Amino acid sequence: VSTNESGFRSSAEPFARSGAAGSDTTDPRTPRGAGSARAKVKSRPADRIFFGLSFGAATLILVILAAVALFLIIQAIPAIVASWQHNPDLSSGPTAGYSNFWSYVGPLIWGTLFVSAIALIIGAPIAIGIALFISHYAPRRLAGILGYLIDLLAAVPSIVFGLWGIIVIRPLLLPLTTFLNHNLGWFPLFGGAASTTGSTILAGAVVLAVMILPIISSISREIFLQTPRLHEEAALALGATKWEMIKMAVLPYARSGVVSATLLGLGRALGETMAIALIISPSIQISWRILTESQNSQTIAANIALNFQVANGLQREALIGTGLMLFVISLGVNILARFIIGRTGPGTGSKRKTKPARPSVAATSAPIESAALSMAIIDQPEGAQS
């Protein structure tokens, strides 16, 4: 059973729904939805209570999300509107030296985006390679186990990755740091005084890249596996090599899915706290450099984690304000990712008919459809369902 650890809605499901919606009118078999069944079955009190409970739980989710935004805003407003230079709280401690909230949060937003972008540049190609390896290159029998190994990466707590980064990655990258700084120091990224301890943005980004590997690769893998089998076989029958088959049949089909998987990975990287807080030696500034020490851009999340316990009163509210900005940014990235997969996901347009479906689709579709789909399932590589 595919238990998707990333919590990602596989693109098959929205279409499963729309398929079921379409068959609602024509197929009287489908008892889905309260209306049709309720009209015939006598409504009992227990029924209504249970419906109320489950509806209430669904409503609670809306309430929670609204509450997250609301309480963050309430707590952050005083610091955002305060005059930072004249306020005794804000002109001392971790927030000293800033004219207002925006000049404080600006460099932090830059640092967050910068570190995440570097992590993404390192991690995304590897993650997509892993997804291709598991979906198309690995021996079928091993694919399930190898996929599970990658998913295990997602299960390792972030604090453990942080500790690992301190004692393994920092010394490991020191030779590379010196090498890049000596030979490519003219390039803005590698300029400045090279770190001697290894607490660089590069080290933080490498650890971050490892942490976002499983989310990007597990989503990409599912989408690669959904490529119509017939497209792949047609390409191979025309004499394409395996890579040409992937380039012509798999990648065009999966492009938008991979883009949104990468965006979801970015969302994960933006909010990652502990690895950055432990590894990077920061200062709040806008800097391009990734090999320096104590002159690295700082991220929002790590800044909160490092300063929260020493902050007081309005300083704490200023930190909550930066958290609100992080919330808004990652919300935007996530909504964009869902929007891309929803609008242009694989299976739109004419491709929908040939798309092999997952068992869940077969379970909710009309009989004729499900006969065709079960054939498609037999066609599917084994890894798809493991």
Added chain:
Amino acid sequence: MSAAVHTQTRDPRRPVVNPLTTGQLPRFVELYVLVGSAIVSGGIALLMGHHWGTFVILGLVIYLVALAVLSTMAESRRKAVDRIVRSLVCIAFLLAIAPLISTLATVAIKGIGDLNWSFISTTGGAVFNPATLKVTISNGALQAIVGTLEITGIAALMSIPVGILTSIYLVEYSRPNQLMARAVTFLVDVMTGIPSIVAGLFALSLFTIIVGPKAFSGFSASVALSVLMIPIVVRSCEEMLRLVPHDLREASFALGVSRYSTIIKIVLPTAIAGIITGVMLAIARVIGETAPIFIAASFTNNFNANPFNGPMQTLPVLAYTGYKFPSQDIAASNASAWGAALLLVLIVVILNIIARIIARAFAPKGAR
């Protein structure tokens, strides 16, 4: 005339060649090239006296170049590209496995020395010996273990019912195109993307407004973890409920069973293994969260088993503070950090294994 042309193009003394099998490298050519390039790069690395990282990178570069040249000469450019991509993809996979093994090995080696019965069963702290006038720091994680179990347990108690009921609403009650169902589905997706530290800030803001300043408590951390856990539970339960064959529901409806009884007696028992698996994985996911607990429950070295009052220590936060805010005895603090990290990894791995066993043992027929 045509026969003459034929004899010109093919020498009759040579055996007929099959164009489909010409120009192929031997079967395990990648392996041969890899061994060859390892030897070459090992030689270069020895001569220049370089780091072993140089050896690996140089070896891979030599391997890729040699393979490309060989394949282009013997086969064709297209096949060369194919072989290069195959190699790159395998390298990508190894690049992901290496950190996994390295992380687990590091934690095991570093943590095993500190992980003993007294670490698990005592609270730890500083002991002053009046005879020698020395302060000895003893490591203990009991307060962190209790805190982790209580905070995660309360979070699970709050999120599991909400998550399961929401997924029941989405699968069993809502119409697929209903605005409410679409909104909930979308927002659950969005909620999975909330940064964990923001969940911690939310819980702290909530309790600061309700209780007042200094509102650190284990329960507050549980609320933060619930925000992270609910979407994971909803997602996995929804997927499991959709796997329940529709025929079962229809048979039940045909017998006149109410919708409520159908869900309780037919749908849930069928999907229960998958639901338990999903819940276990969700617990394993949030039990390692550091940032939200650090923000909402703060940290302490004292034993505090009351989740509604005062700061609580947890394993991930113990690992964090052991490194970032060590006591005077830095080595002891670091050691306790690694012990806590190892304990945490063990808990997560055990939860994962149990989840997989349940999924495997009770998987409904046909779903696998």
